[in-house]
Amino acid sequence: MDGYGPDTYGESFADVYDDWYGDVSDIGATVAGVVGLAEGGPVLELGVGTGRIAIPLAATGLEVVGVDASPAMLRGLAAKPGAASVRSVEADMASPPVEAGHFSVAFAAFNTFFNLTTESDQRRCVASLAVALRSGGCVAIEGFVPPTTGMADGGVSLRMAAPDQVILSVSDHDAENQSIAGCHIDISPAGVVSRPWRLHYRTPAQLDALFATEGFTLERRNADWAGSPFSDHADAHVSVYRLH
Numbered sequence: 530m531d532g533y534g535p536d537t538y539g540e541s542f543a544d545v546y547d548d549w550y551g552d553v554s555d556i557g558a559t560v561a562g563v564v565g566l567a568e569g570g571p572v573l574e575l576g577v578g579t580g581r582i583a584i585p586l587a588a589t590g591l592e593v594v595g596v597d598a599s600p601a602m603l604r605g606l607a608a609k610p611g612a613a614s615v616r617s618v619e620a621d622m623a624s625p626p627v628e629a630g631h632f633s634v635a636f637a638a639f640n641t642f643f644n645l646t647t648e649s650d651q652r653r654c655v656a657s658l659a660v661a662l663r664s665g666g667c668v669a670i671e672g673f674v675p676p677t678t679g680m681a682d683g684g685v686s687l688r689m690a691a692p693d694q695v696i697l698s699v700s701d702h703d704a705e706n707q708s709i710a711g712c713h714i715d716i717s718p719a720g721v722v723s724r725p726w727r728l729h730y731r732t733p734a735q736l737d738a739l740f741a742t743e744g745f746t747l748e749r750r751n752a753d754w755a756g757s758p759f760s761d762h763a764d765a766h767v768s769v770y771r772l773h
């Protein structure tokens with residue numbers, strides 16, 4: 530899709546995001562995990578969206594800064610109770626314009642790091658985090674583990690069907706470039722709405738190598754925010770990279 534930019538996902542999904550993805554991952558475990566890493570210091574969330582994680586995180590008393598490229602997502606955040614305790618920054622998370630040496634921890638929840646759609650943007654992001662973190666700070670990345678047996682090529686599936694609405698999910702997987710381009714096509718009497726998305730996914734080993742280039746080392750990897758052991762069979766991971 531031509532013209533796909535840092536704000537495309539958020540601008541396309543903001544009106545349905547909380548309905549569709551409000552419970553997509555464990556908010557309480559994510560908040561507890563980040564609180565444990567922050568040790569009272571400031572937190573930076575990449576792709577903060579509508580504040581699903583950031584608002585309850587800020588309610589614990591931590592300073593929380595959330596970066597997002599989508600004005601519509603940030604308007605959704607601003608409209609929620611507790612939003613005033615989150616400082617939102619409208620920017621591309623590939624190079625967030627935040628204070629250098631300020632943060633104890635930065636994190637990207639629920640595959641959000643893979644929303645950086647090129648390797649070069651992911652590299653720029655990691656380099657920016659190395660600048661934004663305090664010495665000894667860390668980054669936590671939550672992502673899916675690409676199956677070693679390979680991923681489907683894509684196709685069309687039915688996400689939802691009702692007498693007055695049909696939502697089709699279309700995707701195209703480029704295995705060589707580890708990219709998926711998709712779109713939800715929402716058809717109702719009001720018209721047709723396209724909600725495009727893209728991911729540039731990485732294996733855990735590729736993330737380790739990427740973070741190592743900026744001086745991070747893998748401190749621990751779990752299967753989730755609650756600390757479940759990671760194994761070869763895990764389909765997701767939370768990886769913590771420490772800056773030395």
Ligand SMILES: C[S@@+](CC[C@H](N)C(=O)[O-])C[C@H]1O[C@@H](n2cnc3c(N)ncnc32)[C@H](O)[C@@H]1O
Pocket residue numbers: 534535536538539540575576577578579580581582596597598599602620621622623638639640641644645
């Ligand atoms: C999957 S949502 C996650 C939102 C939130 N972290 C959560 O867990 O509910 C991804 C978010 O990242 C934002 N995003 C995607 N690409 C971005 C980029 N390059 N820079 C900044 N934000 C981006 C989107 O606008 C969206 O709000």
